[in-house]
Amino acid sequence: MILTPGTVCRLVLLVIFTVVIQVSGIESIPLLGGTIDLIPLVVGAVALWGGSIAGAAVGFSCGLLLDFIVGQDVGASSLVLTGVGYFVGRYGEVNEPANALLPIPVGAATTAAYLIGTTIVSLMLSFDASLSILAFRDMFLTIFLNTLVALPVFALVRKIIRPVLTRDPLDRRRKRAAPIESGPIGLRGLGL
């Protein structure tokens, strides 16, 4: 990702927009008894397209803003989302995946990692917390709903950050191979 003031501005707006839309909009729309959680999807998308550093930074910012706005334990969400963003980014850097359907498993894995991480941190911070069936049901529904909306969310994030990307894995896939030259063997490559 090319780091310019424009890039920072773009990412800051994306973070604010995501967190505010999530806590004040999406969270009040129940679907099948659960709700979509945009935050891990956006962090996962930025990390996959932008790399581990961008993923970790956006994860940290989203988590911190979420903790501040909703009045949660400051630092808890940012800790989890930093890790999630970093490791999704590393996966993208190492494998350079070019499959257009990749956002589906990555979205599901990112959401699962975020929810499990949040659960572990909450259990560690609360004195007498316990895991209930409701928590499991919520987790499952959120992962399911996030998997359904992963493709459009990843596509939207890619569209927003594409101008500042140093490499775009999907573009590589779409590049057509050079035409095969034909003609007598001795004359190939001479442009005749």
Place this chain on the structure above:
Amino acid sequence: MYDKKVVRRRRAVLGVLVAVSLGLLTVYFGENGGGILHSFQNGTSAVFSPLEKGVSIVFKPVSNFTHWTGDVFHAKKENKQLKQQVQQLQTELAQSQTAERDAAELRSLVGLPRTSNFAAGDKLVTARVISRSPTVWYSNVVINAGSGSGVHIDDPVIAAGGLAGKVTSLTGGEAIVTLITDESSAVSAEVMPDGSNGIVRPEVGNPNDMLLDYVDKGANIHKGDSVVTSGFTSSKLDSLFPRGIPIGKVTKVSPSEVEQYQRVHMRPYADLRRMNYVQVLTGNAQDQRAQVVK
């Protein structure tokens, strides 16, 4: 890809961000409610409040539609349940009316003044929930009424059905409400009709289950009994919640052979995860604090 400088920078960024997160957590848990992070949290909340209100209004039609769709699917089942409930309530109403008449007679006999549960100066401020946490682990919501609407810290908050929590943080236009399912919550309560007293505490991570603790082993409590705020008073400190606000319904009673008290499980009446409107009972907590200072 394996440039040492890049690897070092990548790891440094991760290390710094994780260290900052852990540092913030440590400071947040170490400071009191007026500390720098808590104050900054209030400030951030106030800055984003107009944006949150705007987004909340924009999404309201979609939210209403999904709620309406869900309601239609549940209407048939709910209708059956409500019919049974109406029958039960009619019986209870008849009993209550009889009891009230008896009480009025007895009151007039001993010359006690008739008072409602709420203090004379109390006022209900209706507010909309504008933000809530996306996970089951956190039990805070942000409402669009603050000190400008007459809301104070520690004011009780009531949702449709029963007690929701209390105001723990405040700005001019909004307030953070800590729900009764938060681990810091403890509400003095009594079980109706038995009248046994106890403390309602949450089961963190399960907002549908709460514990009524410190109930005498001999208390005659059954599944389905109502739990209401007891609004206790003492010479030093009064309860923040006035008497008689419904909290929940008893779901399970587990008497322990070893312990002196029995543990009563209950389900809150208010749907704390899906509530959209709440009412803040203003005036009560302030008066009580004033009494304590005196």
